Amino acid sequence: xxxxYRTEGAEPILEIRDLNVVRGNETVIRNGNLRVxxxxxxxxxxxxxxxxxxxxxxxxxxxxxxxxxxxxFGKRTEQFNEWSRVAYTPQNAIHFDEQFPLTVRELVSLxxxxxxxxxxxLNKEDWNKVDDAMEAxxxxxxxxxxxxxxSGGQKQRAFVAKSLSLDPDMLVLDEPTTxxxxxxLESFYKTLSNVQKRRNTTxxxxxxxxxxxxxxxxxxxCVNRRIYETDDLRDADGLLRKVYGExxxxxxxxxxxQGVFDDP
Amino acid sequence: xxxxxxxxxxxxxxxxxxxxxxLVGGCVISMICAVIGLFVVLRKESMIGDSxxxxxxxxxxxxxxxxxxxxxxxxxxxxxxxxxxxxxKKKIAQAxxxxxxxxxxxxxxxxxxxxxxxxxxxAIMDYLFGSILTISNSDLLLIAAxxxxxxSIIFMLLKEYIAMTFDESSSKxxxxxxxxxxxxxxxxxxxxxxxxxxxxxxxxxxALMVIPSLAALQxxxxxxxxxxxxxxxAVVSTFIGIMLSAVVDxxxxxxxxxxxxxxxxxxxxxKRLGHSEENRKPSKEKQPIP
Numbered sequence: 001x002x003x004x005y006r007t008e009g010a011e012p013i014l015e016i017r018d019l020n021v022v023r024g025n026e027t028v029i030r031n032g033n034l035r036v037x038x039x040x041x042x043x044x045x046x047x048x049x050x051x052x053x054x055x056x057x058x059x060x061x062x063x064x065x066x067x068x069x070x071x072x073f074g075k076r077t078e079q080f081n082e083w084s085r086v087a088y089t090p091q092n093a094i095h096f097d098e099q100f101p102l103t104v105r106e107l108v109s110l111x112x113x114x115x116x117x118x119x120x121x122l123n124k125e126d127w128n129k130v131d132d133a134m135e136a137x138x139x140x141x142x143x144x145x146x147x148x149x150x151s152g153g154q155k156q157r158a159f160v161a162k163s164l165s166l167d168p169d170m171l172v173l174d175e176p177t178t179x180x181x182x183x184x185l186e187s188f189y190k191t192l193s194n195v196q197k198r199r200n201t202t203x204x205x206x207x208x209x210x211x212x213x214x215x216x217x218x219x220x221x222c223v224n225r226r227i228y229e230t231d232d233l234r235d236a237d238g239l240l241r242k243v244y245g246e247x248x249x250x251x252x253x254x255x256x257x258q259g260v261f262d263d264p
Numbered sequence: 265x266x267x268x269x270x271x272x273x274x275x276x277x278x279x280x281x282x283x284x285x286x287l288v289g290g291c292v293i294s295m296i297c298a299v300i301g302l303f304v305v306l307r308k309e310s311m312i313g314d315s316x317x318x319x320x321x322x323x324x325x326x327x328x329x330x331x332x333x334x335x336x337x338x339x340x341x342x343x344x345x346x347x348x349x350x351x352x353k354k355k356i357a358q359a360x361x362x363x364x365x366x367x368x369x370x371x372x373x374x375x376x377x378x379x380x381x382x383x384x385x386x387a388i389m390d391y392l393f394g395s396i397l398t399i400s401n402s403d404l405l406l407i408a409a410x411x412x413x414x415x416s417i418i419f420m421l422l423k424e425y426i427a428m429t430f431d432e433s434s435s436k437x438x439x440x441x442x443x444x445x446x447x448x449x450x451x452x453x454x455x456x457x458x459x460x461x462x463x464x465x466x467x468x469x470x471a472l473m474v475i476p477s478l479a480a481l482q483x484x485x486x487x488x489x490x491x492x493x494x495x496x497x498a499v500v501s502t503f504i505g506i507m508l509s510a511v512v513d514x515x516x517x518x519x520x521x522x523x524x525x526x527x528x529x530x531x532x533x534x535k536r537l538g539h540s541e542e543n544r545k546p547s548k549e550k551q552p553i554p
Contacts, residue, residue, distance in 0.1 A: 090434075101484070
């Protein structure tokens with residue numbers, strides 16, 4: 001399934017080998033294998049309860065694994081200590097307490113709060129990165145707005161900006177577009193494409209909205225107990241049938257897919 | 265004429281050292297409570313201060329019974345209670361029921377201790393309802409030392425505490441030692457509660473923590489401005505409360521907390537009247553593409 005160009009010289013960002021994850025008495029991930037290289041734009045799909053979120057949480061050590069190996073930048077996650085190189089925006093991140101007194105810029109700056117700058121204030125470089133991240137997500141104009149006042153799409157952008165503020169090599173987003181209307185969703189994914197192109201950030205995105213992600217992906221991953229992956233997107237329909245069943249009909253919509261987009 | 269005599273009273277009081285101590289002590293305690301309180305409110309654990317205070321009451325009563333320094337025992341038990349609640353929250357129960365259990369436990373210990381001794385029900389009243397006018401110089405020193413340490417710890421770790429309060433798991437991912445910082449915060453919380461007992465008493469401690477922060481939250485400001493607003497409201501209410509209670513000769517604790525409450529009501533009204541930004545409708549993003 002792996003095409004030739006990927007094996008030569010491409011830097012692996014994430015590798016999963018023979019992963020088994022058990023929750024309660026149930027095996028949620030069985031013998032999972034996955035390889036993500038630098039610059040990949042990975043769309044993760046699969047039925048509800050198929051283990052998408054579990055897979056991500058296992059990568060980030062929030063859930064223990066039963067057996068197998070997970071490597072980030074070639075290091076097993078048990079020994080890995082450069083967590084700032086990977087950013088994770090969990091499902092429902094945007095369902096926070098709307099009363100929480102933070103401006104957008106303050107929220108994004110929380111992304112820069114990390115062990116190495118404990119006990120001192122954020123410096124000029126930190127704030128530059130914060131402003132860059134807001135710029136990349138096209139929310140600079142919302143800088144002083146309270147986060148509770150944002151629309152769903154704006155909240156999502158703010159949280160991705162928070163993740164981007166540390167300049168991660170890989171950005172992992174779990175269901176970032178749940179509840180967004182079609183227009184916000186489309187423009188969100190366009191912005192994300194720009195981030196991937198301009199910053200060469202590897203993106204892994206879990207989404208129900210297959211069609212919006214589909215045309216931008218370099219790799220599709222289906223999770224339903226097992227992990228199926230393909231780099232050949234012409235093969236996507238076959239892969240989806242494997243996961244969802246033979247009767248599955250994939251609706252493709254026309255999207256502007258490639259290239260760098262005008263920022264909204 | 266009445267006004268004149270009121271002013272005379274006020275100037276007389278301001279010249280007296282016990283009253284000066286009450287003002288300074290009260291305002292410093294209010295400041296610390298407002299800072300700790302904002303985090304407590306945002307963690308949705310408003311009752312934690314109340315539970316710690318009632319456990320302290322148990323500690324004070326047992327201390328009086330056994331002849332151990334009551335406030336010292338109160339600090340020890342209050343710290344233990346805060347950690348107990350933390351543990352229960354993780355392993356046994358929801359946060360709110362954990363707090364309810366601790367509150368009840370503290371008060372029942374106090375009642376048992378009082379019943380066993382039969383001698384100090386007068387002394388215990390001071391702890392129940394506060395005795396701000398009897399703050400001694402050594403009390404004041406203790407309050408100042410606590411105030412300085414709590415405020416400097418919070419401000420040194422401000423961005424970490426904000427990050428943790430907002431989203432603990434992503435803070436952990438960024439390598440912030442959330443476990444240790446929580447322990448530090450819990451100790452500060454417990455000690456603050458015990459020292460506040462001197463000012464407003466066991467029953468009203470949580471008011472000092474919760475009300476000024478809640479009032480500040482009405483203004484929809486940035487985090488730092490909310491913190492500053494909360495501190496200001498707390499200090500102003502306490503100052504007005506102590507002055508007023510002296511002039512009209514009513515219990516200081518009651519008047520302080522009532523002043524806090526009036527302040528909160530004014531701010532809620534201000535918000536309702538639409539002066540705050542929060543009332544603006546969230547701006548829509550670009551219209552959906554048909």
